[in-house]
Amino acid sequence: MSGGELVVIGNGMVGQRFVDALRARDPEGGWRVTVLAEEDRPAYDRVRLSAYFDGVSADELNLHTPHEGVRLRLGEPAIAVDRERRVVSTAVGEYQYDALVLATGSYPFVPPVPGTELPGVFVYRTLDDLAAIRAYAGGRRVGAVIGGGLLGLEAANALRLLGLSTDVVEFAPRLMPVQVDQAGGAMLRRYVDDLGVRTHLGVATTAIRSGPDGGVAALELSDGTAIDADLVVVAAGIRPRDQLARDAGLPLGPRGGVLVDATCRTADERIWAIGECAAVDGTCHGLVAPGYATAEVVADRLVGGAATFPGADTATKLKLLGVDVASFGDAHGTTEGCLDVTFTDPATRVYAKLVLSDDARTLLGGVLVGDASAYPTLRASVGGPLPAAPLALLAPDGGGADAGALPATAQVCSCNAVTRGDVDAAIADGCADVAGLKSCTRAGTSCGSCVPMLKQLLDAAGVAQSSALCEHFDLSRRELFEIVQVRGIHTFSRLVAEHGRGRGCDICKPVVASILASLGAGHVLDGEQASLQDTNDHFLANLQRDGSYSVVPRIPGGEITPEKLIVIGEVARDFQLYTKITGGQRIDLFGARVEQLPQIWRRLVDAGFESGHAYGKALRTVKSCVGETWCRYGVQDSVGLAVALELRYRGLRAPHKLKSAVSGCARECAEARSKDFGIIATETGWNLYVGGNGGFRPRHADLFATDLSTEALVTLIDRFLIYYIRTADRLQRTAGWIEAMEGGLDHLRSVIVDDSLGLCADLDAAMARHVSSYSDEWRDVLDDPDRLRRYTSFVNAPEVPDPSITFVRERGQPMPAGGTQPITLGLPEVRR
């Protein structure tokens, strides 16, 4: 049998993968496929479901690809299977099959306690569930999650993101009981505590109680206590959806699920089961990787192949809470005679355990909490020899865990069952980057946790990874900078014609715009340069989610006169802007429409304000503490220096934004060590720190030079900044730039202190040019009718304000009307 009518019940992750896999193996279309789906939308990425609360839209989670010869019946669940007549019936019709594939997934298990039917009690499985949770959460304050496993913690994080304080109730004595051991669970709990999520361990929920409005109000626990909750998510486990099979008289697994053999076939030779609803040799798997494996097996079998289920990889990694937790292989050490090596560091809050075979030679599994950087390599080494000595592997930076040491049989990507051998073969066939490996092998296309390892394997194979900026330029930013500088090129069109191809894109155009601006090629909105600017530079303001803009005037060092404060207040009042004090010691005014920007800036410029470059990859703020002028501990004038530095470097465009701060003594109230360049006063001068940042990957700045005079300090910063601007990669902050520099800080010192490359005079001159040619971008716009004419709502109706921008008032201020999804400022590492 390798053709005919095929019916698939369920269009979830595995059902979709099955159809993709079958179409790839059956290009002639021997099988005509009908997919019956219960949900109203085609397959989406359930694994990343929680990202929905981070502002990722339902569209972005879509996994569905349409195929010829496959009809998808959305919102049409199968009701019964008649094995004798070989038809599946739905509410609207019957579908004849020669082969039938069950891919119905699981349903959330809801424990039988009173009150689960109350309004405000939800499960966490589908996009519709999440949309209902979001809608109900509006205006409510306290949430609770029943279940402290992987899913329960994800749900708890979701409630936090929705602004609810959150309790988690877990029956087991630790969090994530399936994946981690007692010690790991204890470490994990400390992180969860820090997030403000309260945990109740070793207790069961005995009842859910309603309040006066009829909705849920509290949980009663088995220890006699109660907790308030006006929204409850039940995440207490899942059960396979095997009802159709049960009704059709097919055998089930010992704990439910459609019983299939290693070929994923049921007792009926025309019926197969895949994904979470299948009990393969009696066991159901609640993860996507084994589900994908079953999809591949059945696709292969249906075209006459002989594939069998390869066994399940149950490795898991906690996503989204910002806590590294990973568990893989025999994490609980159940293998006869196994040994374990553990490492606990309460100070850095790292716990790690490796489970080894009785001869300590083979890695069987492990648990990592607090630092899971070694996870990809370790997981791939399970069942094989250790890639390094156990202690080196457990060292917190995962330094010993290099993918280069893995054997060819090690599974590098478990989501897609790709081995190191497969990756090496693809590299030998010419794959030269991660994108290539993804499309050749599928590795890295699901959860993404193996991507760092793909990079290491490319390195290990000696493949120099392309530094090409994008499809239009084979050069890196640094190389482009040199060309622009040396050849004196002033336009993108000439640069792309002579050194690239095509018409550019949203990657290379802003890079070139930034290079031209760094080299002082005139106003950023002039002529062709205007079309290169990134979103925010386009109108010299920060684009907001509703299409309006924010305005941030510069307040050097955070020092401001009462008169200027009043002007900001008046402007905000007159234009009805939302105001907020920023984390950078200045004031942000939100909700301005394009055509209002010049009027707002006219008022601000007339009062002596200038652009704060909050929109640019440029110097942002130089924060200050109050320093010796007022503070009883201060030893230098930190505000004075901060103001001077901010005025010196204002308007300086760079590969990424630049931040700085000056503290008046070692107590460090200005947080200078979290800045690209930070200065801390000493009794005799200034200490300079470089390469710090907060944000996505926080890093403390390194001490670069001590006890400098103000003049020597400024010279070093001048050189540091220009050297960075000339040689860093696109969107590389100073921290990454220094880390990637061969020779690191010592090399940097030799270049800008000892002048080992003979560059210093040139760097000094470049900064002098910047300082003397600075002029306020906004003033320049206001003075020029040609630049001003851009600031209109509609080219044919300049007097009509954009009707899509509307506000509601909250806490006494205007806020965007129409939904308050959380904004994503940067994606945590675990997401693709």
Next chain:
Amino acid sequence: MNPTMTRSWTTVCTLDHLDPDRGVAALVDGVQVALFWTADGLFAIDNRDPVSGAYVLSRGIVGSRGGVPTLASPLHKQVYDLRSGDCLDLPGVAVARHDARCRNGLVEVRLRQEG
């Protein structure tokens, strides 16, 4: 499959209101349209970013991908084929395309609406 309803041409502005590779927004029969003048010609699409729902596409960056003239949304950078409106990064997502032409130095737009 859906019948396409065509409307009449509306004059929007003179060509010198447009800068090469930089979009503008226009109101045509109450619909917000983003208009671009690129080396491949004039293009008009809905101003509404289908992913975020904000009316901002006129402020995106114009470019090319493998020879196809493109526009990147300014909000989250999804790239659209200016000729068809199809999103090149998200399968199944597209922005409505309208007709644009230049006659006697005047830029004209005609809405194309599925309906």
